[in-house]
Amino acid sequence: MNLDRLATLLTPEGAEALAAAMEVSERDPLAATSALRARAIAPELAATALTQAVLRRRAEAKFGADAPVMFFTRAGLEQATRAKVAARRAARLAASGTRTVADLGCGVGADAIAFARAGLRVLAVDADPLTAAVAAANVAALGLADRVSVTAMDAREVGLDGVDAVFCDPARRTTSGRRVFDPTAFSPPWDFVIGLTERVPRTVLKLAPGIDHALVPPGAEAQWVSVRGEVVEAAFWCGPLAEVPRRATLLRGDEVHELTGSGEELAPVGPVRRYLYDPDGAVVRAHLVAEFAATVDGTLADPTIAYVYADSPTPTPYGRCLEIVEVLPFSLKRLRSALRARGAGRITIAKRGSAVDVERLRRDLKPVGDAELTVVLTRVAGAPTALLCTPVGQWGR
Numbered sequence: 001m002n003l004d005r006l007a008t009l010l011t012p013e014g015a016e017a018l019a020a021a022m023e024v025s026e027r028d029p030l031a032a033t034s035a036l037r038a039r040a041i042a043p044e045l046a047a048t049a050l051t052q053a054v055l056r057r058r059a060e061a062k063f064g065a066d067a068p069v070m071f072f073t074r075a076g077l078e079q080a081t082r083a084k085v086a087a088r089r090a091a092r093l094a095a096s097g098t099r100t101v102a103d104l105g106c107g108v109g110a111d112a113i114a115f116a117r118a119g120l121r122v123l124a125v126d127a128d129p130l131t132a133a134v135a136a137a138n139v140a141a142l143g144l145a146d147r148v149s150v151t152a153m154d155a156r157e158v159g160l161d162g163v164d165a166v167f168c169d170p171a172r173r174t175t176s177g178r179r180v181f182d183p184t185a186f187s188p189p190w191d192f193v194i195g196l197t198e199r200v201p202r203t204v205l206k207l208a209p210g211i212d213h214a215l216v217p218p219g220a221e222a223q224w225v226s227v228r229g230e231v232v233e234a235a236f237w238c239g240p241l242a243e244v245p246r247r248a249t250l251l252r253g254d255e256v257h258e259l260t261g262s263g264e265e266l267a268p269v270g271p272v273r274r275y276l277y278d279p280d281g282a283v284v285r286a287h288l289v290a291e292f293a294a295t296v297d298g299t300l301a302d303p304t305i306a307y308v309y310a311d312s313p314t315p316t317p318y319g320r321c322l323e324i325v326e327v328l329p330f331s332l333k334r335l336r337s338a339l340r341a342r343g344a345g346r347i348t349i350a351k352r353g354s355a356v357d358v359e360r361l362r363r364d365l366k367p368v369g370d371a372e373l374t375v376v377l378t379r380v381a382g383a384p385t386a387l388l389c390t391p392v393g394q395w396g397r
């Protein structure tokens with residue numbers, strides 16, 4: 001897509017082409033293209049509309065019912081915050097008394113839309129003119145243009161006088177789409193991003209889940225968010241927005257579960273016990289394993305590995321629970337014969353603290369039989385260990 005093509009999509013003729021494309025977008029691309037040609041839609045418009053229709057369908061996972069009226073670039077959709085996550089952030093910002101927010105690097109507008117819906121006025125900017133135009137189209141399509149101004153400009157040029165809060169979700173990809181992990185390669189760059197916390201006390205930064213705890217500004221809250229067990233982002237809540245040092249927020253359907261703490265507690269260490277908990281990634285990333293272990297009266301079997309062991313299964317939303325049926329020192333031969341003895345042909349392999357190549361192990365084990373087992377590869381008091389397990393309940397899923 002480019003600016004001209006977006007402009008065409010926004011005309012009545014473009015809207016008609018897009019509506020037609022959405023009707024046929026589930027067919028294979030050739031059939032869909034000929035269906036649009038049969039309606040005398042010009043080839044270039046047909047191609048643009050079809051791409052957009054496919055992106056809208058893909059966007060439903062993040063944007064739900066809004067997706068069919070929104071506009072996307074491929075990169076913009078990939079980088080966009082899920083609507084549910086953005087809505088929680090926006091509600092928290094609104095509850096803090098914030099009335100105006102600058103969204104620096106707004107992408108296709110997922111966060112800006114959520115801020116507006118939470119009642120905030122939004123000054124949204126994106127350095128990429130097409131992305132900014134897409135955000136503007138989205139804000140208009142969702143009836144929020146009176147609350148959101150979108151400008152194509154470099155975030156570093158934006159004056160921040162008069163905004164109550166600033167939100168920045170820097171791009172963490174190269175122009176070719178490769179992910180970057182080094183904050184100095186973020187765009188806008190890290191020194192600008194972190195400098196925002198000095199300029200506007202109420203700063204919220206959205207970052208990749210792998211962000212280093214050492215980068216959390218002094219006194220800020222670092223939050224990790226998971227959606228159905230997948231860790232989707234970290235967010236730093238700075239200045240007066242910080243409530244606790246560390247927070248794990250788990251979203252599952254309509255349920256929200258939060259665990260908070262210092263991020264510095266160490267869980268007690270003990271032997272392997274009958275039940276094993278695999279904590280949600282947000283809990284692990286937030287360094288809240290000790291806080292979680294306390295909720296299930298659990299211990300670690302290795303101080304550096306985030307598996308928690310307990311004598312009884314406590315229902316918990318913070319991790320999945322497995323019953324350990326056998327503990328083996330790790331060896332391919334022993335594991336294979338243990339699985340054969342149990343007729344376990346359907347195996348799930350999980351690991352923490354093990355360098356074993358899971359796919360290769362699965363091939364080497366050649367499991368046969370109808371029984372289902374989870375094989376957990378880990379270390380116990382430093383020794384490579386395999387735990388044969390069965391799931392307990394559905395909590396934490």
Ligand SMILES: C[S@@+](CC[C@H](N)C(=O)[O-])C[C@H]1O[C@@H](n2cnc3c(N)ncnc32)[C@H](O)[C@@H]1O
Nearest residue numbers: 080081105107108109110127154155171187188
């Ligand atoms: C991760 S995306 C933002 C996604 C957005 N929060 C959403 O949920 O839709 C980062 C955006 O920052 C923009 N960007 C990168 N460098 C920028 C800069 N110096 N000034 C303004 N925007 C910038 C990119 O074009 C990209 O759209």
